[in-house]
Amino acid sequence: MSQSESTEYQSLLTTENVKPRRSCKDIYKPAGTSYPAFLPLIFFVLLSCYLDSTAMNLALPKIQEEFKIDGYISQWMITAYNLAIAATSIPLAKLADSMGQVSAMYLYLSCMAFGYVGIYFVKNFYAMCAIHFVIGSCFAGATAARMALIRQLSPPDKAQSYMMYTASICTGLSVILPFIASFIINVSWRLIFLICGVCALLSILTLIPYRNPPRKPQTKKCSVDLGGMLTIFIAAGALDLSFTFLSEPIYWLAGTLFAVSLLAFILFYFIELHASDPILPLILMRTPISQYSVLSAISAFVSSGFSYILPQYVAAHGNSSSFSGVVLSIQGAVSTLLTFAVPKITKRYLNKTVLVWSYLLSIIAFIVFVFSPEYFWWFIVMYIVCVLTFATPNFAIPPIMCCLVPVKYAASISAVPNTCRKLGTTISLSITSMIIKSCSQLFIKNGQSKINAFDHSMMIVISVYTALIIISLLFLMKTGQAANESHKKGFDPKKIKQLELEDEEIA
Template sequence: MKNKQLFTLLTMAIGIFLCILDTTVMNIALPAIQTGLHTDLNKLQWALNIYTITFATLTIPLGRLADHFGQNRVYLIGLFVFIVGSMISGASSSVNLLIVGRGIQSIGAAIIFPTSMTIGINTIDIKQRDQAILILGLTQGLAAAFGPTFGGLFTQLWTWRSIFFINVPFAVLSLILCLILLPFKNESRVKTSVDVLGMILSGIILFSLTLALVQGSTWGWLSFSILGLFTTFSISLILFLLHESRCTNPMIQLDLFKHRHFVGSIVVTVISGIFFVAIIVILPSYFTKIQGYSELQAAIMITPATLMVLIFSPFSGLLLKKIGPRLLITTGVLAIIAGYVGMSVSNLTIYWQLAVSISLIGIGYGIIVGPITILSAGNFTGDLLTASQSVTGVFRQIGTVLAVAIFVTALSNNLVTAKRIIWDDAQNSVKKICVSENERKKIATLTYHDIYFSEGSSDNIKQTEKISPQVKKYRLGVKKNVQIQMTNAFIRPYRIATPFTVAFLSSIFIFKRKRYN
């Protein structure tokens, strides 16, 4: 690989890393942002949602427009838009301005992702193409995995604003390198008409699907709004498939889905993404809200999973041609199954047990992500290559959204049940305390407040005028019950998911078996 080719590839990797990093970097900083902007969590969630929804919705159409107007020029526009969005987000004085900044960021990311993949792959000689695909693909997985770690680190050492401002120097560096390395004169373009109807329909499909998944638990899965979104998604998908099958220059060439390994890589991308994102999104909340760790400590505690991705993904990509996709992906799935079984039976309060389980999940995801990145590109060239990477990127985002929708919804329901159990037990226990009726009511009121408004810490009970040995015993009993019930609430989604990890094994049959001579 020549020096210029290598530098171009690494420049594209910077862009990919930044736009994928910002899908998860903000999660762990939400409490700090909420305090800094004096807003409620429901409104703040839209700073997360706008990025995911816009990124998923615009990746395919903007990738196609880049083909039409020139990959290199459009990529520079994407970097500039991303820089502007990052600066607005970091300088936000209100949650509304933060949402606007994140929206602008996501438009830039939707340009950067598909164009950087195509530019990076096309820069490298065909003989070394798999190496380029592997490097760019691993950059995606590592950026998503390390997002919470970097978010916790930046928030703890500086402020939450740094998670956005840190993008600027790297994006500017990438922009300067692009001006030096990329050719802009006589740049090759796909000289075909733009499939405007296909762009509109694909946008409606992805917008309605991602919005429904993101807001399902908030608006209610059976609400008129969510059912309407799923109906819109279904109708738009049917119309899109009919239109694309008849269109001369389609938005997405449906021939992509005739390739067995491409279909398999999409399926595995979504499912493996769900199981991996579920641990890096949910566990930090458990460490901070239930066990009382800082954001940085919580980020470090999930690092074993991300480190395993970093270690195993390069090796698995290099082994693809030697042992074939089926055996590699089977090994990865088995590691994920072992990790989820471990999560189901381990004690979350004993960290080493949890660390072993999430490390196994990280190993499994690392083994999987290398091969499927290469398989998703296949032997495609030109606009088929761009389309394959755009589609893969969109499905990666859908996997992330599904993970959040499924596990956050399950967790929210479990927390409601856990708090009700704690309160019922507390009501029975408070009746046994030998104090006046007024004092008993005061203790009960403070306990209720702590359970439903202070994560069940029951610390406010110490504010009672006189704490007798019985009250102290009552407090300890409530705290112990809080720890047990809340921990069960967090672990239950993983227990429920374990049989589905086993079912994940069936996906390996999509891939061809390696034939040995």
Template sequence: MDSSSPVTNCGPDKTLKRIVLFIAILAGFLTPFDGSAVNIALPTIGAEFSMDAISLSWIATAYLLASALFLVPFGRLADIYGRKKIFESGIAIFAISSLLMTLVPTTGSLIAIRVLQGLGGAMIYGTSMAILTGVFPPGERGRAIGLYVSFVYFGLSLGPFLGGILTSYLGWRSIFLVNVPIGLLAVILIRLKLKGEWTESKGEPFDIIGSVLYSLSLVAVMYGFSTLPHEGAMTLVIAGLILVTIFAWYESRASYPVLNARLFSGNRVFLFSNVAALINYSATFAVTFLLSLDLQYTKGFSPEHAGLILIAQPAVMALVSTLSGRLSDQIEPGKVASAGMAITTLGLFLLVFLTESTPLWYIIMSLLILGTGFGFFTSPNTNAIMSSVQKHDYGVASGTTSTMRLLGQMLSMGFTTMLFAIYIGPVEITQEYYPAFISCLQTGFTFFTILCGAGIFFSLIRGHMRENV
């Protein structure tokens, strides 16, 4: 840790902890709010730009791909040059790109600005959890992470509701204006309240070759996967997997790797907790996207009413996450997270039976169960990951954790995009395509249920966190 570290100068006292937690909460609210609010506005955006179902999915995928590309490299850069510096820059970029989103005139510019937002998001994701973990000791870490995750889910909760209202009355562009004052407030607080810097790996070189290999492999795999079953897509996926292998080989021999492979090979808790996170997000992220379209297309709800319905899942997540975070300070986190994964599987299974005539109460009940399961999974699983590594690896571990989340989200959207291509094709979703859309939903939720069920196994075999701390 750098001698100018805020922890060194001030000590990890209550005031510092509260300031760091509040700033992290602001950033934790910002990005999920944006994502969930955009989801509810997709039909309106699609109508303005005459976008088909596949193009609509790229509004989410472009952001996720950019975030995933830069997460691990920025996590490593934060450890070398300062977590606070990268964190503050990320919030500023996110806020500026949000302002630019209100001015986009074409589909191409919309996707391009979403990529810029993803870059800012990567800088936030790769540092916020590392800063929190560095300030809060193990006995308090689960509670802090639980509060942070609760506000992440508060952002997810408010996104559909407020996004629906804003879209209905002020237009979809107004959604992005909400990010600007929140981002400005966070930057001001960082400048005024956080002195010094966190630099656990100051002076170490940055692994440029490893970063390039990492980014190229992700682009190939994720873009190829999202364009299946079109010609050439599988070639891209295979090329990406080859690059992943080369990346792993190179990193295992690098003196200062961008991603420390030993974190996976020599740390069972870290490895299987990340695998469990990847599976969980792969199985759940597309749920809101799919249900947002279902509620507005086949059920005929307005964006405002659809957002109010979708608030059920993240609202429960926010309530449960604080409880589960505290539990993970007292009970083995893996056990709590595994129970959450099982409850999530049940919620996904209920959605398999959706039809055009499914009653609203059934959808809300499924969302409440999903929210409970996800809330019990995320905080304990994150606590297990961050507590299983040493301080100098906090930045990379934070970046890796967020990468698993984003990779899972991209796999979820990639699979969904593939289903759209198979069942519907490159056309706007109109009434004649509703039966095909419902079949797409049912197939997707069946796959997600099986995947999440398999994730319970990986969550259970991670071992005990406290043996690794």
């Protein structure tokens, strides 16, 4: 941080401590906004997103029944949405930085509203997936713009807390939305799209008080890295399709797509390495952000797989989507209590310490959970326990990543956590559905009943999740401490790993 930036930072801290009276027009100036001012904007944007993702997951058994398709096909309704977010978060975030976050959100949210109204009337499953892909792209841009806007308008010493409070709102919504969505689905799962469209419109209204934060004059026009955007889409999409065809099974096509995915990832890396304006600024992916990116992707893999297997398990055991909704609401209520506690805990203890304990408890819970699928109520109880122990990484890691870089790079890094999470989500759904279908068929051939075969395949899925959490813990051990944690217990200046950049490094 330069001397001028340091002076500005101290000035902002002094202003925050004194709490002078501010006029209405000063509220939305950079580093001058309190968290309650963000609440209407945050609430309706998140409501649209979480209602969509929660309801579509609960509706998958209904979708499979209506379109006469298997689970490994129906999951593409969710995968298309998440794949779009993974592929477009960063380029649309860069576009938002060029346009201004507020102007970009007007554009993205308007497209979302039109998309939701249109998808309601479509009767073809694959056409619905295509429209859902477009909606996911718009939501990706809106989310990245929202995160950058909050970071730029927040007092410097409160930015991470504000982001964690936002995560708490997410968990709060997770309490009520599954319960509400399950009853809407029993009437018609398509109604979810109309309700999400209304939420998008309300989000647009909440933007009215905001203006684009002032930006430094740009020496060059914003360019979109089409090569990087195309290759990351091909890489992730081909990988998801490879697992889908592995479920058929069409091995030669699955193998070909896997090879295409690998080549596309390699090509993506070299394109980004030499691009003048890359969609993924590799300079920002230095340690420890690269390690937290892996943690974020694995965390999303496990969490998304969990959300997918619950309604599948409940339906296989003869219960309705309403029961799944009730379980998810209980899960959300328990997780909400934890999310309000973690920001207070991280004020006293290092981020790494809190995460390590979360992963250790998760490993223990998941090992017990492996043996629960054959006993319905024991499965439900352990499901809630595992979600509780694994709740911390989901909402703690993204704010940590965003606050590891100077505020002037907030727009550049804001989409990285979202991209990592969505890549993990899309791969999770494809792999989880593939394991369930393939293992169930194998167990049935060996003489097991359909329900026993399904339960044993669930044991394999949970074992995979347990192994991934152990891998996450190993990655976490390589991360260091941040300089802004000097006031916390256990801080050691020798273990600082802080990303510090100069202007010319990101030019």
